[in-house]
Amino acid sequence: MDDAVPNLSTAQLNYLVAITRHRTWAEAAASLQVTPSALSQGIAELERRLGVPLFATDGRRRVPHEYTATVAHAAERMLADLDQVTRWVRAVGGGQIGRLRVGMIDIAAVHYCTAALRTFRRAHPKLDVGLTVAPTGELLGRLERNELDVAVCVDPEGSGPFDSTPLLSDALAVYAPPGVAPIGPPSTWGPWLLFPSASRTRTAIDQRLRAIGAPLVVEMESHQPEVLVEMVRLGLGWTVLPTTQAEHGPHRLSRASAEPLFTRTVSAVTRRGGAQHPAVAPFVAALVAALSG
Amino acid sequence: MDDAVPNLSTAQLNYLVAITRHRTWAEAAASLQVTPSALSQGIAELERRLGVPLFATDGRRRVPHEYTATVAHAAERMLADLDQVTRWVRAVGGGQIGRLRVGMIDIAAVHYCTAALRTFRRAHPKLDVGLTVAPTGELLGRLERNELDVAVCVDPEGSGPFDSTPLLSDALAVYAPPGVAPIGPPSTWGPWLLFPSASRTRTAIDQRLRAIGAPLVVEMESHQPEVLVEMVRLGLGWTVLPTTQAEHGPHRLSRASAEPLFTRTVSAVTRRGGAQHPAVAPFVAALVAALSG
DNA sequence: CTATCTGTTCAGTAATACTTCACAATATGG
DNA sequence: CCATATTGTGAAGTATTACTGAACAGATAG
Structure with a gap:
C-alpha cells in the first residue's frame, strides 16, 4: 500500500x-x-x-x-496557493516592496480610477504597480490563476473563490442614432451595435433588452466603446453603453430613454485565501476613499 | 533572484x-x-x-x-488539497471501492439516520462506511483537515470552507422536572442541566434563554442527552433538548411550554473543493430521500 | 522512401535527502 | 559545582532522485 x-x-x-x-x-x-x-x-x-x-x-x-x-x-x-503565499511572505518577510499586479476593466482604468491610481502611485513611489486592462471575465480568470493581486471589474456576485469590495454603481442606458425622433416603443428599437457575446455585460444587456420587448438584431460587435459610439453617430444602429462612456468626450450620444436600462456594481476583487499582497489593502482603501469622496 | x-x-x-x-x-x-x-x-x-x-x-x-x-x-x-485529490483519484482511477468516512452528531446517528445508514450499507456492500460520532464543532474540524469525507451535523451557515445540503429541521424545547406545576413565567425557570459551554448548540440555547428572560444558573453540563434526561427526571433541574431526544424511549420528559425554544438545521456538510469521494453524492442523496419520504 | 515529429528508454551525471556521528547550548538534579 | 539528559546544528558518507543526452520506435507528411 x-x-x-x-x-x-x-x-x-x-x-x-x-x-x-x-x-x-x-x-x-x-x-x-x-x-x-x-x-x-x-x-x-x-x-x-x-x-x-x-x-x-x-x-x-x-x-x-x-x-x-x-x-x-x-x-x-x-x-x-503556493505562488500566492510565496509572493506574500517574500514581500512581508523579506522587507521588500515588490510589485502589485492590478487588473481593471477599461472604464475603470480610463475614467473612474485614473485620479486614484495616480495618487496611489505617487504615495507609494517604491511600489511597482503593474496595470492590466481587460474585460471582467479575463480578469477573473487571471485572478484565479494568481496572475493578478487585485482586479477592479464587475462584481462576480459569489461565483468563484473571490472576495469583493463594492466601489461604485455603473448605469447603462440605451442610445439611438442622432435624428431618430420621436423614440417609439422598445419593439421599434434596433438594429444593435453591442459588446461581444462572450462578454458578461453583453449577457446582461441581452437579458434586459429581451425583458422589455426589444428585438435583438445585432449588426456589429466590439469590445471598444469608442468604436460603438462612432458607429452610432454614423447612424448604423443603436447601442447600450455605460452612461459615463457614452456621454463623455467631444462626441456625446443622447439617451433614448432618460432612465438607465440597468446598473451593475463595479468592485475591487481579490482571490480568496489568507495570504494577500500587503499592498492590496491600502490600494483598495485608496480606491474606496477616492470614489466615495 | x-x-x-x-x-x-x-x-x-x-x-x-x-x-x-x-x-x-x-x-x-x-x-x-x-x-x-x-x-x-x-x-x-x-x-x-x-x-x-x-x-x-x-x-x-x-x-x-x-x-x-x-x-x-x-x-x-x-x-x-493533495490528500483529498489523492484519495479521490485512487478511489476513482484505481477502480477501487475504498472507504467513506462519515461523521454524525449523536442524534443523527442514533435517531434520524439509523434506517438510512442501514439501507445505504446494504445497497453498497463493497463500500467500507466508517462512522464517527462527535459534536458539530469537532466534526467540522475534522472535515477541514480532510479526516472525514462528509458530516451530518448542525449547518455551519457559511462559516468555513464548506458546502452543505440541508436535511431536516430539529426543534429544541424546554423541559421541567416532573411535578413542577403550574409552569411559571421564564424568570422562574431553572436551575439548568445543559450541554457543555463549548458546544455550538449550547451557545444558541444560552442566547435564546437570555432573550426570553430566564435566569442562567447552570448546575451541570454533559454531552450525553440521556444523562441530562435522567437528571431532570430525578428533579435536579431543568434542561433544553431536541424534542426527539427528550420525548423518545421509556422515560420521556414533558415540555414546559408547547412551542419549541428554537430550531436548528441539520445538514450534510462536505469540505469545499473539486475532488470529493465519489460515494459522497449517492450517500447524501440516500439521506435526503430517507428523510423527506 | 526520406524527413520530421511524437513520446519512450537507457545510460551517465549532478543534485538532493537522509542517516549517523560529533558537538554546542540549554536545562535538571544531586 | 559537576554529571546528565535534551534540544537543535553541522559534517561526512550513502542512497535516492532528477536531469541531460543519445538512441529508439510509432506516426505523419511530402
Missing part, C-alpha cells in the same frame, strides 16, 4: 499543469525549459506515487483519463 | 506543519519518523527556497516569525 499522502514535488505538479495547457508534451516540456525526457519520466514518477495511471497510451499518443483533468485542476490550485 | 514559484516537496511542507503541531522540533521529527537532523536541514532548505527566514534563533531555541503561521496555514491547506 502507498503512503496516505505521497511525497510529490511542485515540479511534478507543474509538469501535469503544463501538459494540460499545451497541445503536445514536447511543447509543454519546452515551456518548462526541460527535455521531453524529463517530462516523461516526471509524469511516470507522479503516476507511480499517486498509484494511479493518469494517461492511457493510444498507439503512440498519450490520452488523459476523464479524472486526470480533476487532478490537474487540483494541482493548479495548489500551485496558485 | 529566486524563481517565481520555488520547487518544493510536500515533505518540506509536512515538516513545517509538524513543527506547528508539536512543542519541540525533536517531537515533530519523531512524529514524522525522521531524525532531528533531517528536519533541521529540511527547514533550512525550505527557507532557502522561499528566500525568507521562517524562524529566528533565540539562544538555542527557534522561534517562529509572525508571518510563519500564515505560511504554515497555507502549507496545511495545500496538503489537505
